Amino acid sequence: AQSVTQPDIHITVSEGASLELRCNYSYGATPYLFWYVQSPGQGLQLLLKYFSGDTLVQGIKGFEAEFKRSQSSFNLRKPSVHWSDAAEYFCAVGPMNRDDKIIFGKGTRLHILP
Amino acid sequence: EAQVTQNPRYLITVTGKKLTVTCSQNMNHEYMSWYRQDPGLGLRQIYYSMNVEVTDKGDVPEGYKVSRKEKRNFPLILESPSPNQTSLYFCASSPPSGAGPNTGELFFGEGSRLTVL
Numbered sequence: 001a002q003s004v005t006q007p008d009i010h011i012t013v014s015e016g017a018s019l020e021l022r023c024n025y026s027y028g029a030t031p032y033l034f035w036y037v038q039s040p041g042q043g044l045q046l047l048l049k050y051f052s053g054d055t056l057v058q059g060i061k062g063f064e065a066e067f068k069r070s071q072s073s074f075n076l077r078k079p080s081v082h083w084s085d086a087a088e089y090f091c092a093v094g095p096m097n098r099d100d101k102i103i104f105g106k107g108t109r110l111h112i113l114p
Numbered sequence: 115e116a117q118v119t120q121n122p123r124y125l126i127t128v129t130g131k132k133l134t135v136t137c138s139q140n141m142n143h144e145y146m147s148w149y150r151q152d153p154g155l156g157l158r159q160i161y162y163s164m165n166v167e168v169t170d171k172g173d174v175p176e177g178y179k180v181s182r183k184e185k186r187n188f189p190l191i192l193e194s195p196s197p198n199q200t201s202l203y204f205c206a207s208s209p210p211s212g213a214g215p216n217t218g219e220l221f222f223g224e225g226s227r228l229t230v231l
Binding site: 031032034036042043044045046049051090092093094095101102104105106107 | 118154156157159162172220221224
């Protein structure tokens with residue numbers, strides 16, 4: 001069955017520290033892959049996406065993610081977090097064909113220490 | 115500006131009183147979807163629509179109805195709301211890909227927080 005796992009429900013890092021949020025997926029083929037961010041009281045916003053090609057993708061707000069086929073992972077990284085990065089982050093896999101659904105992970109809430 | 119607009123943003127209602135949450139997108143997307151977000155459960159899809167007059171159930175459709183009479187609008191209808199439908203609701207739309215009307219790249223509305231007493 002198709003699934004997305006975000007193993008960390010909460011992560012706390014200090015401002016200025018590096019960040020890595022984990023995402024693993026189970027899918028029949030290489031899906032489209034996404035990271036979304038939800039700031040408090042807001043809707044979800046697309047951070048970055050992977051459709052094909054270069055496995056390291058750059059997104060908005062200084063985020064990047066690396067697709068690793070062998071590990072079925074699509075981890076999100078940022079070299080130095082800012083207090084404004086405190087939010088909930090969702091990994092998602094997108095449909096490769098018409099009958100597939102978009103599947104979201106349950107999210108990782110990021111807390112930033114001053 | 116490309117956007118998905120939901121209304122109302124906040125609503126408190128009582129059990130059994132029919133309500134509609136509207137959703138409109140200005141990007142000419144074929145695919146639209148409704149999600150609910152609850153603590154610990156993440157995002158769950160309620161209904162989706164591949165195009166005008168084409169709708170289908172998502173993972174949690176019970177107690178909800180939708181319609182898609184125009185491409186830009188996709189209202190969510192709660193005919194007889196119950197307290198377990200208290201939630202944060204999101205409408206989203208997606209541009210087409212070669213595989214179909216949906217890439218998975220979703221554009222979300224700002225959400226509608228519904229409380230059913």
